[in-house]
């Protein structure tokens with residue numbers, strides 16, 4: 001059990017641009033923090049800095065109140081699970097698990113006791129004599145987990161540990177990892193670019209974009225109140241619809257943008273509407289009509305892409321139910337809200353939009 | 365790859381057998397000649413069967429001082445073996461360590477070091493023999509085992525091959541080991557060394573034969589019989605006596621010179637095949 005603090009952390013690679021800017025993050029005892037963001041935003045770099053594998057350009061990494069900037073990875077008492085597992089190919093599963101204990105001069109009988117315990121915990125007891133190449137992807141993943149767990153470290157670091165697994169195994173493993181982490185109560189930093197993984201596993205979610213933290217919060221907070229347009233578009237699947245236009249000049253069919261904004265709305269703004277907050281109705285029954293351009297059946301629901309009459313951009317509607325509308329049909333759209341408003345910097349505008357009817361025009 | 369075409373099999377085997385015979389024929393002739401009596405050999409025709417002398421010539425070589433050299437052949441073999449082992453083990457050790465540094469450590473002028481090493485490929489012992497002789501003489505190592513082995517130790521080829529192999533290993537392997545508490549030496553011994561088994565076995569064979577066959581450098585630096593090597597002595601044996609060279613002894617000594625490399629290949633072959641069969645990765 002440990003706390004982990006990142007204080008104004010920066011990273012600049014030799015000869016490169018700065019890839020992390022002033023990262024501030026406080027992680028509590030036993031908390032599972034998931035860092036999510038698009039490829040290249042610096043997630044791995046952040047994790048590797050915490051692990052001690054990457055130098056720190058400026059700022060501090062503090063574990064349990066102690067600055068670990070100058071410590072070697074082995075001294076920091078962390079364990080890391082790599083995307084490609086990085087199991088030692090020539091060692092049996094037993095030796096892979098035992099290696100860190102051997103290096104710490106643990107007595108032989110304690111090593112074998114702990115290896116067996118860990119193997120039991122991860123359900124790999126039958127595989128102890130095998131070499132990594134004789135294991136399936138899922139089993140390798142478990143061994144990699146075991147190698148991290150066995151030392152009972154202060155902090156777990158995961159760098160996209162599930163991205164080499166197939167979809168069903170990924171679902172299984174993310175539940176297992178989550179359960180294990182809660183059971184062992186070890187502070188964890190988990191990096192992924194899969195937002196479902198992020199939502200389901202996190203105590204708190206950190207959304208990163210281009211080397212900066214966009215927002216930190218529980219998955220549902222981020223979903224309900226995204227602080228920036230980036231977070232709004234990144235969290236939630238299918239992604240939120242955005243309509244942008246000038247504040248003084250919004251489309252008439254749009255539910256009126258609220259009066260309750262703290263400041264008067266000016267300039268270009270974006271209005272975000274989640275696909276589940278738009279309903280299909282009969283033509284002329286909603287705020288606007290449109291053409292169905294594409295229907296993507298997902299089973300219990302379909303994603304319906306509608307082009308509102310007279311507009312360039314498409315809206316994605318989440319249509320629950322097994323019966324599907326046909327592409328090419330006319331349909332009415334009922335926009336229900338809540339709506340999310342962002343200024344031209346992409347910052348959320350503090351407001352609760354209400355349904356109303358003003359006239360304006362919409363830009364694609 | 366395996367094709368199911370009987371014709372192809374026959375053709376492939378015919379070619380292989382012809383090739384093998386072409387390589388084996390001189391060796392077979394040497395073995396046969398070494399069992400003939402001197403008289404038969406001097407008659408000018410070499411019978412294609414074992415002669416009457418059996419292993420007599422070998423016994424002579426191994427027990428009595430070799431003419432023109434002064435020590436028995438077992439001593440020459442021992443010297444050659446020490447030289448070859450010294451060169452092979454030394455080359456592998458230095459090459460692995462150099463490649464380890466080049467691949468896994470960040471230090472100033474790393475690329476520069478690599479190119480310097482790489483360029484020495486163009487400077488075999490024959491080219492630098494005069495300055496090398498000077499250095500070894502200065503060190504007082506002429507006519508000694510260290511003087512024999514040291515100048516032949518560095519190997520750009522082996523360094524290069526190890527470097528290429530290390531580059532294929534995922535960098536996470538070292539990072540995982542670091543997190544697991546393995547320092548640079550532990551990582552080298554526990555992880556790199558076992559993973560390099562196959563490469564080491566292959567390079568050991570090549571380097572051993574390279575060392576065993578050294579001719580020019582021992583010829584230049586060794587002056588006493590105590591340090592003479594088998595390959596250089598072979599030449600002495602044939603020019604030592606007036607009149608006709610003792611071909612019966614020369615052929616026997618050639619066969620003796622063949623044996624250690626053959627033994628090394630046979631021993632190491634198991635390692636290769638083991639390494640190749642259970643491919644790690």
Ligand SMILES: Nc1ncnc2c1ncn2[C@@H]1O[C@H](COP(=O)(O)OP(=O)(O)OP(=O)(O)O)[C@@H](O)[C@H]1O
Pocket residue numbers: 013014016019037038039040041042043044045046193
């Ligand atoms: N060794 C390096 N030298 C220079 N630049 C680097 C180095 N490693 C990463 N970068 C750069 O730093 C940025 C962040 O990389 P990082 O690997 O942290 O991204 P990531 O968020 O983990 O992406 P992904 O989801 O694809 O793994 C990238 O722009 C990358 O090009």
Ligand SMILES: [Mg+2]
Pocket residue numbers: 043044045
């Ligand atoms: Mg990454």
